[in-house]
Amino acid sequence: MTDTRRDETANWFAQLRDRICTAFEKLEDEHQGAHGDRPAGRFERKSWERPAEPGQERGGGGGTMAMMHGRVFEKVGVNISAVHGVFNEEFRKQIPGAAADGRFWAGGISLVAHMHSPLVPAVHMNTRYIVTTQAWFGGGTDLTPMIPNPEDAQAFHDALRRTCDLHDRAYYPRFKQWCDEYFFIKHRGEPRGAGGIFFDNLNTGDWPRDFAFVRDVGTTFLDTYPLIVRRHMNETWTEEQRRDQLVRRGRYVEFNLLYDRGTAFGLKTSGNVDAILMSLPPVVMWP
Numbered sequence: 001m002t003d004t005r006r007d008e009t010a011n012w013f014a015q016l017r018d019r020i021c022t023a024f025e026k027l028e029d030e031h032q033g034a035h036g037d038r039p040a041g042r043f044e045r046k047s048w049e050r051p052a053e054p055g056q057e058r059g060g061g062g063g064t065m066a067m068m069h070g071r072v073f074e075k076v077g078v079n080i081s082a083v084h085g086v087f088n089e090e091f092r093k094q095i096p097g098a099a100a101d102g103r104f105w106a107g108g109i110s111l112v113a114h115m116h117s118p119l120v121p122a123v124h125m126n127t128r129y130i131v132t133t134q135a136w137f138g139g140g141t142d143l144t145p146m147i148p149n150p151e152d153a154q155a156f157h158d159a160l161r162r163t164c165d166l167h168d169r170a171y172y173p174r175f176k177q178w179c180d181e182y183f184f185i186k187h188r189g190e191p192r193g194a195g196g197i198f199f200d201n202l203n204t205g206d207w208p209r210d211f212a213f214v215r216d217v218g219t220t221f222l223d224t225y226p227l228i229v230r231r232h233m234n235e236t237w238t239e240e241q242r243r244d245q246l247v248r249r250g251r252y253v254e255f256n257l258l259y260d261r262g263t264a265f266g267l268k269t270s271g272n273v274d275a276i277l278m279s280l281p282p283v284v285m286w287p
Helices: 004-030 150-167 171-182 207-232 239-258 261-268 274-278
Strands: 044-049 061-068 073-086 101-114 123-131 135-144 196-201
Touching: 004 061, 004 073, 004 101, 004 123, 004 207, 044 274, 061 207, 061 274, 073 274, 101 274, 123 207, 135 150, 135 207, 150 171, 150 196, 150 207, 150 274, 171 196, 261 274
Parallel strands: none
Antiparallel strands: 044 061, 061 073, 073 101, 101 123, 123 135, 135 196
């Protein structure tokens, strides 16, 4: 399964990972608020390989987990992967282009950050490129405040709107609505957070254009989220606010385990379980 486009996307995801890790470590160095007695966090990387499928001697690719526990980030993971193999008979029916031929390649970057401060919103970002008999991009980013802050949400959405408009003015309203509908906790009847954008099956027929959009989504996240963190990371908070944060994290867990398609995709393609579940917060509470 050789294709220069797969190499290009995998290289981009790795470059973006490196830039994000550097930016987040800089925030750790700048922090002067609560938990300042803790050492500044640093990412630790751990590589993994996808296990071989029956009848094969070699596994199907793998990835690298980059995890950090610090004084700003209670837990953040920035993972990249590039895997290939064959979907099982049941799962291939759910994937475009896999019904008749179950072979696939999938590469991407996935990030989830849970913060010490309840005043700093949690965040998720991922972009991916998937190849079956078809090929497409997917992903997005969304903000999950523990305590609502309209200014943060507005800044986040404004940046995403500007980026989308550079490529197609129909993207932002369409992908925002998709995000609102996707990141909705059905059994509680409430959104997971303040939203963002979400897209899947992006294949306009112009691959360079689609790839440029995906790169800009990653760059926009990198340019926007650290600014939001800096606004609040040195502010003090109360124990009541911390408790509200831990309860809110429970909603995050419920969504990711019950509804998230990326979680299901990773588990059903023999991905690394620790990498797949890195999205779960380190401490959580249910009332």
